[in-house]
Amino acid sequence: MAMIKGENKRPNIMDWFTSTVGQILISLFVPALTFVVLWQGFIFLRDANAPKLIIVLVAVVWGVGGVALLYYVSNWLVEKTSRQWLHRLQPFVFVGPAIVLLGWYLAIPTLRTLYLSFMDANSRHFVGLENFIFAFTDRVMLEAFRNNLLWMIFGTAFSVGLGLAIAVLADRSRFEKIYKAIIFMPMAISFVGAGVIWKFMYTYKGEGFGVVEIGLLNAILIALGGKPQPWLTQPPWNNFFLIVIMVWLQTGYAMVILSSAIKSIPAELLEAARVDGANEFQVFFQIMIPVIKGTLLSVITTIVIFSLKLFDIVRVMTGGNNGTNVIANEFYIERFTYGNAGRASAIAIVLLIAVIPVIIYNLRQFRERRAF
Structure with missing residues (x-):
């Protein structure tokens, strides 16, 4: 059976x-x-x-x-x-x-x-490390590295610093929502759109009879009795005028993220510090900053990554001319202007290598905070 x-x-x-x-x-x-x-x-x-x-x-x-x-x-x-x-x-x-x-x-x-990246301009013959040697030794590339470093340091510092300051100060105002909405508005504009807007701000027609300045900054200078300035043709200061656009765009992002972190700080903790005699600066630097450290580092690394791969603003405003070139724009020029696929690929790999350590650090911070 x-x-x-x-x-x-x-x-x-x-x-x-x-x-x-x-x-x-x-x-x-x-x-x-x-x-x-x-x-x-x-x-x-x-x-x-x-x-x-x-x-x-x-x-x-x-x-x-x-x-x-x-x-x-x-x-x-x-x-x-x-x-x-x-x-x-x-x-x-x-x-x-x-x-x-x-x-x-x-x-x-x-x-x-x-x-x-190991091939020639037409991707037919192996050239070894020739393209990478160009990426690390060419004068234009060294200029691009320098400019990206400026964007990374000053752009990140001002974006995060202003975002943090606005988040703290607006939290004490009854018009908090209005202020934050105004600061956050530029985030709704694309980087290309922001470049076009600020290009009108910096426009320079020159001096002379019959010349009318349409750039807002130069129009203000003329109204105050000054002379119009070619804002985007004077290195290295033109890089800082471009960095202003990044700060204008990214401050709202930093403000929103940091504001939510600050609001999560227990009110009892802040009140206890004030009762113990701590002034507002001590509360900010010794209580708020340590508590929101993880969020602050995440915002910093995010903006650093953005500054390393920045392209749109420079392309629209100056095209990389007058000492404003950056790595991503040089990649675009090598590939689509000069048609050199080998050099362009090497530049892309260099940019990827530059971003990877920041991404790894950011992921470790997320893991430590058990974000995922």
């Missing part, structure tokens, strides 16, 4: 799902199928000649509905497995597609750029 029962027993589909092979296939199937679905939808939308309204509807249904259904079905399949494999595979069901997309659009292009 035992043998008959054993012979009549046949594996069902659920047994297959709970097997090791089934678990592995599911974990590989989900991100792969997601990528195929999204890719086919992209091809359809790219090649379709249908009316735009239909294309938009298809994009919404295909992109949002299709992916949502795929996640639902995949999650349902994984939930049918044992509890042990459920905890192992469920994260990959949701994170897997993102990992595939990051690999395709970030990791693979990075490796390809690294490969091209």
Whole structure:
């Protein structure tokens, strides 16, 4: 009877799902199928000649509905497995597609750029470290490194310093929301838009009969009896006039993040310090700063990363001329003006290497604070 029962027993589909092979296939199937679905939808939308309204509807249904259904079905399949494999595979069901997309659009292009950095201008012949030697010895590149250092030091210092000061002072005003809204408004403007706005601020027409200054700063100087100045053609001061734009844009970001951190400080702690005789400066430097240290470091590293890869403002305002060039702009010039793919790739790798230590430090700070 035992043998008959054993012979009549046949594996069902659920047994297959709970097997090791089934678990592995599911974990590989989900991100792969997601990528195929999204890719086919992209091809359809790219090649379709249908009316735009239909294309938009298809994009919404295909992109949002299709992916949502795929996640639902995949999650349902994984939930049918044992509890042990459920905890192992469920994260990959949701994170897997993102990992595939990051690999395709970030990791693979990075490796390809690294490969091209060892090739000549036309990516045909291997030239070794020649492109990297150019990146670290050329006069223009050294100027770009210097300027990025100025952006990193002064741009970060003023953005964070002003953001912190405004966060502390506005917290004591009944018009806090209005002040913060005004300071935060520039964050809604793109970097290109900010560059165009400030270009009108710095515009210089020159001196002479019949010349009308349309730049706001020069118009103010003339109204006060002074002479118009070519703000963006006088190195190294023109770099600081450009840094003002970054401070204008980033102060609002620093203010909002630091303000939320300051508001999380227990009021009893601050009150106890004041009762013990601490003045406002002592409360600020000895209580507030140590408590919000983690948030402060995160804001600093974020703005430092932005300053290292800065491109839009310089490109719109000066194009890198008159001693204002930065690393990202020189990459653009080498690749799209001179057509030198090898040098451009080497510059991109140098920029990536410069940013990586800051990113690692930022991630360690997040981990220590158990942000994720």
